Amino acid sequence: MAKKITIDNLAVLEQIIDTASNNFDLKEILAKIVEIIGKITKADSCFIYLISNDQVILKASLKSHHGNLSKIKMKLGEGITGWVAENKKTVVIKSKAYQDKRFKLFTNLPEDKFEGFLSVPIIFRNRVIGVINVQHQKTRSYSKTEISFLETIGKQIGGILEVSRLITETDVLHEALATQKIINQAKAILMKSAQLDEDAAHRLLLKKSMDKRKSLKEVAEAIILAQDLTK
Amino acid sequence: MAKKITIDNLAVLEQIIDTASNNFDLKEILAKIVEIIGKITKADSCFIYLISNDQVILKASLKSHHGNLSKIKMKLGEGITGWVAENKKTVVIKSKAYQDKRFKLFTNLPEDKFEGFLSVPIIFRNRVIGVINVQHQKTRSYSKTEISFLETIGKQIGGILEVSRLITETDVLHEALATQKIINQAKAILMKSAQLDEDAAHRLLLKKSMDKRKSLKEVAEAIILAQDLTK
Numbered sequence: 192m193a194k195k196i197t198i199d200n201l202a203v204l205e206q207i208i209d210t211a212s213n214n215f216d217l218k219e220i221l222a223k224i225v226e227i228i229g230k231i232t233k234a235d236s237c238f239i240y241l242i243s244n245d246q247v248i249l250k251a252s253l254k255s256h257h258g259n260l261s262k263i264k265m266k267l268g269e270g271i272t273g274w275v276a277e278n279k280k281t282v283v284i285k286s287k288a289y290q291d292k293r294f295k296l297f298t299n300l301p302e303d304k305f306e307g308f309l310s311v312p313i314i315f316r317n318r319v320i321g322v323i324n325v326q327h328q329k330t331r332s333y334s335k336t337e338i339s340f341l342e343t344i345g346k347q348i349g350g351i352l353e354v355s356r357l358i359t360e361t362d363v364l365h366e367a368l369a370t371q372k373i374i375n376q377a378k379a380i381l382m383k384s385a386q387l388d389e390d391a392a393h394r395l396l397l398k399k400s401m402d403k404r405k406s407l408k409e410v411a412e413a414i415i416l417a418q419d420l421t422k
Numbered sequence: 423m424a425k426k427i428t429i430d431n432l433a434v435l436e437q438i439i440d441t442a443s444n445n446f447d448l449k450e451i452l453a454k455i456v457e458i459i460g461k462i463t464k465a466d467s468c469f470i471y472l473i474s475n476d477q478v479i480l481k482a483s484l485k486s487h488h489g490n491l492s493k494i495k496m497k498l499g500e501g502i503t504g505w506v507a508e509n510k511k512t513v514v515i516k517s518k519a520y521q522d523k524r525f526k527l528f529t530n531l532p533e534d535k536f537e538g539f540l541s542v543p544i545i546f547r548n549r550v551i552g553v554i555n556v557q558h559q560k561t562r563s564y565s566k567t568e569i570s571f572l573e574t575i576g577k578q579i580g581g582i583l584e585v586s587r588l589i590t591e592t593d594v595l596h597e598a599l600a601t602q603k604i605i606n607q608a609k610a611i612l613m614k615s616a617q618l619d620e621d622a623a624h625r626l627l628l629k630k631s632m633d634k635r636k637s638l639k640e641v642a643e644a645i646i647l648a649q650d651l652t653k
Contacts, residue, residue, distance in 0.1 A: 208578050212580060212581065314443055371599065371602055379609075383619055
């Protein structure tokens with residue numbers, strides 16, 4: 192039996208690695224991973240939460256009927272999930288998770304309704320960046336192997352989430368750099384043509400942006416285009 | 423026996439995941455992974471190469487006596503390693519790898535001296551970003567399980583390398599954004615104080631930078647400081 196579990200676990204890790212390697216969409220990757228975890232733990236419910244600005248936000252759920260996932264969120268330290276996120280420690284509750292005195296209870300939060308509750312941190316480079324919850328409607332013992340394997344999955348998901356966050360961050364930074372160049376070009380045009388200093392040119396750009404309800408970048412592009420046309 | 427291998431493989435993946443999760447230094451992570459691969463394949467030699475600008479560059483080696491790893495590099499398509507990098511396909515050679523006619527031979531390249539040769543692509547999101555080589559001095563059969571497991575490790579390393587590359591890229595972009603702000607501030611000061619247009623201010627900054635053998639950022643910082651002092 193122990194060997195059986197171990198061999199399945201290898202297949203599970205290989206599946207997760209494959210999923211992350213072949214997929215471009217984080218939502219799809221997390222949905223697939225939640226499904227895999229749900230299957231191996233025979234969970235009634237499985238959630239993946241991501242920490243963002245001191246909030247723990249639901250990102251993937253076994254049940255597809257959760258419409259807007261991101262609406263389900265809690266503060267660091269709140270609830271079982273928030274406790275795991277804050278303390279970087281796994282929580283294992285065999286039964287009556289909803290009565291556990293250490294944790295504040297929520298209404299309408301999915302974690303209130305279960306007996307068995309296994310909650311492990313998602314870790315990247317020693318930082319908690321999310322939480323995986325596995326929940327059972329009936330009393331459920333979690334084995335040491337099971338807990339430690341879910342912690343390994345937590346580390347694996349940590350790397351996956353970090354790649355995804357970094358891809359978004361580099362996109363934003365590339366865009367910011369390009370925007371800054373355009374805005375500076377427009378400012379230089381205003382400084383020269385209207386004999387303004389930098390502050391005044393900046394304020395003029397801001398004002399145009401507000402008046403026209405356009406982004407700073409769009410206003411700046413218009414100024415550069417106008418300048419090109421009059422050359 | 424098959425079960426034994428499978429269980430070891432799970433432990434191996436867990437070790438690699440742990441290594442990547444707990445370590446901050448890519449060199450250390452790759453050194454550890456090369457060591458793990460060397461151990462499970464009983465390799466005489468194991469290398470991890472990274473693709474950068476159409477070159478395949480050695481990044482980690484089982485033997486610590488390779489002084490400057492990055493000196494060992496080849497072009498995409500050159501050698502067995504370059505072929506794997508270009509074709510995104512695994513190469514398995516049981517014996518006389520050095521005589522394989524498909525591949526151009528190199529002098530002083532570590533891949534010339536082995537009989538058994540297993541070379542698998544490191545993949546992230548369907549792109550090859552590196553190559554893992556496992557080499558044996560004696561004739562060596564590689565099993566299907568072994569090959570497919572090394573391909574899984576290749577995908578796992580793909581994620582690790584990508585995180586690392588993205589962390590470097592975001593650092594560079596943050597720095598570029600900060601530098602651009604400082605340079606623009608300095609340009610604005612020059613435009614106002616010396617009545618220059620933007621091009622002329624830019625040329626003046628470049629000239630000062632070359633004359634003083636300082637970076638553009640350092641020159642810009644000096645101009646801003648001087649301005650602050652005369653306020």
